[in-house]
Amino acid sequence: MPTETFSFEHILAARERIGSRVHRTPVLTSQTLNARTGNEIFFKCENFQRGGSFKVRGGMSCLTSLSPAEQARGVVAFSSGNHAQGVAIAARDLGIKATIVMPHDAPRSKVEATAHYGAEVISYDRVREDREAIARELAETRGLVLVPPFDDFRIMAGQATAALELLEEVENLDVLLAPVGGGGLLSGCSVAAKQKNPRMHIYGVEAETANDTFLSFQKGERVTIPVPETIADGMRTQAPGELTFPVLQQHVEGILLVTEEEIRAAMRFFLYRMKILVEPTGAVATAALLAHKVPCSGKRIGIIISGGNVDADLVTTL
């Protein structure tokens, strides 16, 4: 564990390493939403990112930081979702062998997408086995480099480049909203935002059932909850990270909670009004806005839409 603190320099270095290997995603607006909420909203659309989410930023940041010797050994990651695809894409781009540990009941589409990017997929039983242990064992026996999903400065710095681009494109934001699972995205983005404007208000948003960061903020220390039930599958982490949490505590105003139905309503708004597909986790910040849970009006608000990977099964029940 490094003893240095996470800083804006990590983010600039990550951006330098990543270069043009990830998309500079578009920023969209909605006059309807502005009128309905009394604010001016700017959406950073990471659902249009390579692999369908911001995760490729962290993956690319991490893999480009490896030495040639480490790159030659190959990498391993565990994930049932977007981190798997992010690491697989980064590895293929850089000519690194990737092994991804995924639960045997992960959505077929995500397993196939990960394999499509050239990664070796290893299945495990979600109930009986510990994926982290499996990944660590693979790292040891095969000499692979472990790519953590969020609790790593290189990952946090990579995810922060989403906010960096948004802040460059949209001047004078007052507020920044982002979803919070393990806190990799939110911690990184909060440092980028505070560097730009120390008075910016930053909020994380969680599903009501996946309130580990909310509870941790209340208690002032990391709280672990049972695996939460929520359609926001990017939020099924049980606790904020050891490295991400202190950064969140320092820079984030508070954590807002939204219900499952509020998340669905936001997804419908994105789909039928804004014509974009946003995954449940990517919709939580807008869900909070639409439910009038964000304590501001007349403000310029940036929102990170974290991803757009939604199974058809869910879309047809929206």
Added chain:
Amino acid sequence: MPTETFSFEHILAARERIGSRVHRTPVLTSQTLNARTGNEIFFKCENFQRGGSFKVRGGMSCLTSLSPAEQARGVVAFSSGNHAQGVAIAARDLGIKATIVMPHDAPRSKVEATAHYGAEVISYDRVREDREAIARELAETRGLVLVPPFDDFRIMAGQATAALELLEEVENLDVLLAPVGGGGLLSGCSVAAKQKNPRMHIYGVEAETANDTFLSFQKGERVTIPVPETIADGMRTQAPGELTFPVLQQHVEGILLVTEEEIRAAMRFFLYRMKILVEPTGAVATAALLAHKVPCSGKRIGIIISGGNVDADLVTTL
């Protein structure tokens, strides 16, 4: 009927009048589609346009061309879909009273959207009544100015501004694809494209069942077909326009046909791979590409995605 011919000057004048009253919509790309088709594709995303389709461009072009006296009289249009919303938005922006004649069985969402923009909606019975006759009568009795859906130089010129923006943003396009209903969009865009590059190849795409322009090209004159059955509701016109058809004949290489299932496959591609909602009419050009019906490879292809207004009923059956 004006005796002058439609020219690039009409388009520049329309753009000048429209100014910043419509969105400059983003251009998206897909590495997956490029790899799959062997071309480089650039999507002009009019599904992100105000009102959810390119139609507001023509509406704005037409309404801004009216004299103050005409504007004071108010306008009338007939449409079951996007033209209604396009005219309603333009009218509201310019402070003009709009009356829209819509079939009584038009989707509730479209009637509500049109009314929401402040237009007076007049219903008619699609089976027993002639909407064009109703609109003309309203124009006479109430002194309203009729805003035609496509067969009008101001409308054609307005729609062409979509291609103009695409051509400014993406250099060296070889091919341009667009859907063709009455031909307002395609005729306008073809003139803009040929002005930029006289050797550009331009194709219109129709649903197989809505092949009025295809048949008209074959015969060398305007052919009228019965009201076609297709999910591409923007293509239920029965014949190309008197003004649009000669322009299409002059500039368009040919008309390609796609099946209903090919349209659905393209909509799924947009939704699940590119994360955007595209209406059936907006998906026909990409349907042709995915079905390998576009006779080119290794080319830079521009595609106008005409709109994104899709009812939830259809999305859930994709």
